[in-house]
Amino acid sequence: MENILDCIIVGSGPSGFTAAIYAARADLKPELYTGLEPGGQLTTTTEVDNFPGYPNGITGPEMMMDLQKQAERFETKVHYEMITKAEFSLERGGIHKLWAGNKELFAKTVIISTGATAKYLGLEDEKKYSGGGVSACATCDGFFYRGKDVIVVGGGDTAAEEATYLSNICNKVTMLVRKDHFRASKAMEKRVENTPNIEVKYFHELVGIEGENSLVERAVVIDNRTQEKSTIDVHGIFIAIGHTPNTSIFEGQINLDDNGYIITEAKSTRTNIPGVFAAGDVQDHLYRQAITAAGSGCMAAMDAEKYLGELK
Numbered sequence: 001m002e003n004i005l006d007c008i009i010v011g012s013g014p015s016g017f018t019a020a021i022y023a024a025r026a027d028l029k030p031e032l033y034t035g036l037e038p039g040g041q042l043t044t045t046t047e048v049d050n051f052p053g054y055p056n057g058i059t060g061p062e063m064m065m066d067l068q069k070q071a072e073r074f075e076t077k078v079h080y081e082m083i084t085k086a087e088f089s090l091e092r093g094g095i096h097k098l099w100a101g102n103k104e105l106f107a108k109t110v111i112i113s114t115g116a117t118a119k120y121l122g123l124e125d126e127k128k129y130s131g132g133g134v135s136a137c138a139t140c141d142g143f144f145y146r147g148k149d150v151i152v153v154g155g156g157d158t159a160a161e162e163a164t165y166l167s168n169i170c171n172k173v174t175m176l177v178r179k180d181h182f183r184a185s186k187a188m189e190k191r192v193e194n195t196p197n198i199e200v201k202y203f204h205e206l207v208g209i210e211g212e213n214s215l216v217e218r219a220v221v222i223d224n225r226t227q228e229k230s231t232i233d234v235h236g237i238f239i240a241i242g243h244t245p246n247t248s249i250f251e252g253q254i255n256l257d258d259n260g261y262i263i264t265e266a267k268s269t270r271t272n273i274p275g276v277f278a279a280g281d282v283q284d285h286l287y288r289q290a291i292t293a294a295g296s297g298c299m300a301a302m303d304a305e306k307y308l309g310e311l312k
């Protein structure tokens with residue numbers, strides 16, 4: 001085993017780069033692997049208005065470049081490569097092995113910050129109107145639709161939560177639920193039913209989007225009982241059918257919950273593997289924000305530094 005690093009960070013979203021800033025400043029000489037989406041999810045959005053420290057907002061790509069520059073200022077080594085395999089040691093103080101293609105990597109600590117990917121329906125129009133009214137995050141983008149009419153697609157807890165959140169900001173929220181019932185908990189379902197400006201359309205699905213200049217003006221929906229199409233005038237369409245955590249390469253190596261999210265110990269980023277920490281959306285199906293991801297990236301670097309200190 002050559003070149004055993006103190007810390008490898010997998011992922012280059014807000015959690016990965018924040019972990020890098022803290023790990024580098026603690027002299028762990030971290031090496032960060034960006035994966036296929038350098039900068040993470042925020043590189044797919046135009047406006048980020050809720051990250052503290054940017055009074056006028058900032059575009060997602062610019063913000064991620066700032067985070068990367070800050071991590072590199074403290075000499076984080078950034079590799080534009082994907083980690084393809086992991087073999088974790090179960091021993092405290094053991095050496096973890098990762099692969100970037102054929103390249104073998106060894107580290108005393110690993111910070112996993114591979115994020116989660118929002119699920120979409122797979123419609124061409126979702127891509128066309130992305131950034132022009134289609135979103136997968138009400139907390140991120142709801143504010144842009146204040147006083148307007150929006151649609152939420154989905155019938156689970158996430159959709160019910162997104163709809164109730166939006167109902168406080170928007171004029172009217174129409175929920176499209178494919179079946180004749182919600183998959184959400186009874187409590188969430190009740191909350192939706194008791195909210196006057198949410199209308200639930202059961203048996204309805206989104207099949208298209210219309211609008212000039214790639215800005216959403218209408219949703220094309222279908223009643224799946226009759227196949228009858230109709231349109232609903234809206235400015236925003238929130239797809240709330242869940243997320244997929246990017247953990248497939250860690251399956252069998254680390255404890256995951258039923259939905260594939262990495263399980264961390266309460267109030268820490270520790271996983272069940274000594275020396276392996278998880279930060280950001282990959283271990284958080286609840287908050288899923290850049291600032292919470294960044295916060296847990298800071299925690300992961302501090303947890304890694306403490307772990308290494310205790311080994312000495």
Ligand SMILES: Cc1cc2nc3c(=O)[nH]c(=O)nc-3n(C[C@H](O)[C@H](O)[C@H](O)COP(=O)(O)OP(=O)(O)OC[C@H]3O[C@@H](n4cnc5c(N)ncnc54)[C@H](O)[C@@H]3O)c2cc1C
Pocket residue numbers: 010011012013014015016033034035036037038039040041042044045047048049050051081082083084113114115116118136137140141246249279280281282288289290291293
């Ligand atoms: C369109 C959109 C708009 C959003 N707007 C906002 C907003 O305005 N405000 C806000 O707070 N939040 C917003 N969010 C949510 C925010 O982007 C996420 O909460 C945040 O990016 C999560 O950060 P993360 O570091 O956990 O992971 P991510 O940003 O998901 O990054 C994951 C990283 O892991 C890498 N990776 C994955 N697998 C591997 C692998 N095998 N090897 C190496 N690297 C790997 C990827 O390449 C990527 O760099 C938005 C999300 C989307 C999709």
